[in-house]
Amino acid sequence: MKKTDIFKKLRSSGLRPTKQRVEIAKFLFDREKTFHFTVESLNKLLEKKTTSKFALATIYNTVHSFKNAGHLSEVEVKGNKTYFDTNVSNHHHFYDSETSQLIDIDAKEVVIQKIPKAPNGKKIKNVEVFINLKN
Amino acid sequence: MKKTDIFKKLRSSGLRPTKQRVEIAKFLFDREKTFHFTVESLNKLLEKKTTSKFALATIYNTVHSFKNAGHLSEVEVKGNKTYFDTNVSNHHHFYDSETSQLIDIDAKEVVIQKIPKAPNGKKIKNVEVFINLKN
DNA sequence: TTTCACTTTAGAATCATTATAAACTATTAC
DNA sequence: GTAATAGTTTATAATGATTCTAAAGTGAAA
Ligand SMILES: [Mn+2]
Ligand SMILES: [Mn+2]
Ligand SMILES: [Zn+2]
Ligand SMILES: [Zn+2]
Numbered sequence: 001m002k003k004t005d006i007f008k009k010l011r012s013s014g015l016r017p018t019k020q021r022v023e024i025a026k027f028l029f030d031r032e033k034t035f036h037f038t039v040e041s042l043n044k045l046l047e048k049k050t051t052s053k054f055a056l057a058t059i060y061n062t063v064h065s066f067k068n069a070g071h072l073s074e075v076e077v078k079g080n081k082t083y084f085d086t087n088v089s090n091h092h093h094f095y096d097s098e099t100s101q102l103i104d105i106d107a108k109e110v111v112i113q114k115i116p117k118a119p120n121g122k123k124i125k126n127v128e129v130f131i132n133l134k135n
Numbered sequence: 136m137k138k139t140d141i142f143k144k145l146r147s148s149g150l151r152p153t154k155q156r157v158e159i160a161k162f163l164f165d166r167e168k169t170f171h172f173t174v175e176s177l178n179k180l181l182e183k184k185t186t187s188k189f190a191l192a193t194i195y196n197t198v199h200s201f202k203n204a205g206h207l208s209e210v211e212v213k214g215n216k217t218y219f220d221t222n223v224s225n226h227h228h229f230y231d232s233e234t235s236q237l238i239d240i241d242a243k244e245v246v247i248q249k250i251p252k253a254p255n256g257k258k259i260k261n262v263e264v265f266i267n268l269k270n
Numbered sequence: 271t272t273t274c275a276c277t278t279t280a281g282a283a284t285c286a287t288t289a290t291a292a293a294c295t296a297t298t299a300c
Numbered sequence: 301g302t303a304a305t306a307g308t309t310t311a312t313a314a315t316g317a318t319t320c321t322a323a324a325g326t327g328a329a330a
Contacts, residue, residue, distance in 0.1 A: 018295085018308065040286085055310045060287070076211040076265075080286065080317080096257060103254060111249035116240055118268055122231065125269040130211075133253055134260040153277065153326085174318080190279045195318070215286080215317065273330075283320065294309070300302085 006030065013069035015062065023050050024062045028072070034087040036075065036102040039063060042084075075102060076130075092129040105131070141165065148204035150197065158185050159197045163207070169222040171210065171237040174198060177219075210237060211265075227264040240266070 006025045010017050027046060028035060037045075039059055046054055063084060066072040075083040075093060083102065092105040110129050118124050141160045145152050162181060163170060172180075174194055181189055198219060201207040210218040210228060218237065227240040245264050253259050 016296085016307075020309070038286095053310095056286095057288080057311085058309060061309095074213065076213055078209065078211055080215070080217075082215075082286085094251075094254065094257075096254075105251055109249070109251040110247065112245065112264075113248040114244070114246035115264075115266070116229075116244040118266075119229065119231075119238060122229075122268040122270060125267040128265040128267070129247075129250075130263040130265065131250070131253075132260040132263070133257040135257060151276075155278070188279095191317095192280085192319080192321095193278060196278090217317085271330100273328105275328090276326085278325070279323085281321090281323105284318080286317090287315080289314065290312085292310085292312105294307100296305100296307080298303100298305070300304090 009066070009069075009071050013065040013071060015065050020052065020054055020058050021062050023052060024054070024059065025066075028066070028086055031086075034085065034104045036083055036085050038081045038083055040081065077102065090126060092131070094131045094133055096133040098133075098135065105129070144201070144204075144206050148200040148206060150200050155187065155189055155193050156197050158187060159189070159194065160201075163201070163221055166221075169220065169239045171218055171220050173216045173218055175216065212237065225261060227266070229266045229268055231268045233268075233270065240264070 006022060006029060007017050009025055009029055010021055015021050024042075024046065027042075027049060039056065042063070043054060043056060043059055046052075046059070063072060067074065067084065070088055071086075073085045073088045075085045077083045077095065077100070078097065079100075085102070087104055090107045092107065092110050094103040094105060095101070096103070112127065112129075115124075115127065141157060141164060142152050144160055144164055145156055150156050159177075159181065162177075162184060174191065177198070178189060178191060178194055181187075181194070198207060202209065202219065205223055206221075208220045208223045210220050212218045212230065212235070213232065214235075220237070222239055225242045227242065227245050229238040229240060230236070231238070247262065247264075250259075250262065
């Protein structure tokens with residue numbers, strides 16, 4: 001991902017490209033594969049990868065701005081922490097509770113043959129498939 | 136549900152049938168349909184339905200005992216509160232984020248035609264389908 | 271009726287997250 | 301440039317859900 005793309009992500013999230021935000025954005029978006037993380041895990045990885053220190057509030061604020069701009073999505077996982085996902089397309093997940101690891105499943109990999117119709121007056125917004133793993 | 140069944144649920148959870156526990160168990164299990172709840176919502180409903188007061192710790196402890204015994208399951212819902220479910224069979228959910236309401240979907244109502252195989256060395260424990268609703 | 275294990279309870283502690291307000295930094299106005 | 305201004309980071313406090321703790325309550329068993 002080019003530097004200009006990082007800046008584009010920041011600008012489109014209403015964020016000016018400060019040192020901290022650029023480092024967070026690079027870390028999140030300059031990669032091949034999907035990245036699933038909690039604010040805590042992101043903080044630890046940032047500490048390792050960079051020389052800077054980040055206030056937790058800065059990470060929370062930046063991540064939320066990206067999420068509100070649609071550059072990050074949220075994944076529901078058992079437990080009390082919030083998981084974020086750099087894959088914002090419609091997709092599904094494997095979840096390995098042993099390692100607390102999420103693995104993406106492309107929407108095309110899951111075909112649903114039958115699904116009930118939505119209750120009175122409601123429509124289906126989207127369908128999420130969550131596959132729990134064991135050893 | 137008969138009183139003896141309530142007692143059976145309590146005993147099989149390692150709980151002696153005290154006044155509070157019996158009231159919680161009756162409220163949870165003596166009903167036709169599935170009940171989805173948070174500890175907070177359960178507490179409010181118990182206050183309305185009964186004359187007793189319940190310490191939050193008592194509700195937390197009792198609910199967790201039921202969950203550990205397999206009489207309650209946990210449902211992942213966006214947000215910070217933990218949702219419990221009196222339906223412990225394999226099933227799916229509609230979720231209406233407007234009203235924070237969960238609606239059960241029987242496992243038979245969903246047929247999945249294609250699913251990816253589990254990653255190296257892992258097996259599929261179960262598949263959960265979550266259908267988000269909109270108006 | 272005394273003992274003793276188990277319960278309930280109020281309140282404290284914890285943990286993730288959010289809010290606050292002061293110190294910093296960059297941008298704009300003169 | 302310097303001053304004013306707007307936006308940012310940060311440490312720390314506040315919050316809210318959940319868990320822990322320790323004291324008081326309850327009831328079965330000796
Ligand atoms: Mn969760
Ligand atoms: Mn949740
Ligand atoms: Zn994902
Ligand atoms: Zn359910």
